[in-house]
Amino acid sequence: MLLLPKFDYYEPKELTEACRLLSETGSKAKIIAGGTDILVNMKKGLISPKVLVSLGRISRLSEVERMNKSITIGSHLIIAKLAEFDLIRKRFSILASAAKVLGSPLVRNRATIGGNIVTARPAADLPPVLMALGAKVKLKSRRSEREVALDDFFIGPGATVIKPDEILTRVIIPETPSYTGGHYIKLGHRKALEIAIVAVASKITLNKPDGVIKDAKIVLSAVAPKAVHAKSAEEVLIGEKPSAKLFEEAASLAMNDCKPITDIRGGVDYRQAMVEILTRRTLSFAWKEAKKGKKQ
């Protein structure tokens, strides 16, 4: 049996109290949300924080709020609920579909949206779709509060711009315009408890059902130290009329927008080849959805 090292445990009911605890205990403390990542690392002896501060009793952090032109999701919302909420399923369907392929049902009932972001794994499921949706995160400490675009949040594997005394409290996703569609494909050897070999999230917005592409986002995952935009592929799409040929062009550009490594899950060449295929496929699905006028 894997045992946990000793630690002190606090579960404040207020966010301000959590911030105070974190600022007073400094680097000895860690936040625990769903625990599906931190407890594994503690059991394996990779980390042993002296203090755990739980966000589980701060009820506001598990709520989804609809704001003016955006929705904000509390960082402690469990992954299973992301795929259950009507608002998310209907208006941000790529987020719901990424939530459905994260871990396993047992993991999704504990793991949280905030946890999947702050752990900053290069193959995490939510960051690519949240980046495609233009999400921001709210970081709160005892003295300050700031918003950071997810595009600027990740530094590398396990590393982000979050400071030791900051807590990721909310994920803010802007409402998307009409004629927007999106799609997420995770390629793995199996359908559950899988870490992606390659994953791609695409989102396009048309100016009218049979019109040109007004906005395009393609985010590649597991092919760089962090999820990355396929910038040249995004650029080639804008202002153009969607077609299979255009998507092929974008897909082959996307191959060079990433820097995969060879590891146990796949080689460089295979990963690049899959980036091309998944980019093309996600774009055609996104196009189909965008034509229907459905908001993504």
Add this chain to the structure above:
Amino acid sequence: MKQIIILTVNNKVYEIAVAPNRTLTQVLREDLNLTGTKEGCGIGDCGACAVIMDGRPVNSCLVLAVQANGSDITTIEGIAEREKLHPVQQAFVEHGAIQCGFCTSGMIISAKSLLDKKPKPSELEIREAISGNLCRCTGYQKIVEAIMDASQKMKK
């Protein structure tokens, strides 16, 4: 320092003093002697330790007992009604869905949670619902058949 927590396990209320570094699996097995819940991998990969916590199946090896304070928990011991097996349990016996038996508690917890929410699931939905539970004996086929059979029988 130990903390006092209150757990409702299989409809019985317990007040227990636990150290924060003890998992729900440990407390269920060692303090409450509910050894039907198994610990396999201890890191959330195998699902042998699954219990229903506030209506949702979870890996109890990745829940601190202190996090479960105030929760309503159902373990494998709380599935049958006295001597009468739950239809899922009965179907597992009849279909040979149990071989070594180590995954069975978790499998039944996941299957029951599914049927509580969705009484008539498709085969795909069944496979998805047990996708966090590893079985190294059966090849899953008999488990899936058992759950399908249980869902048929529960409908009647």
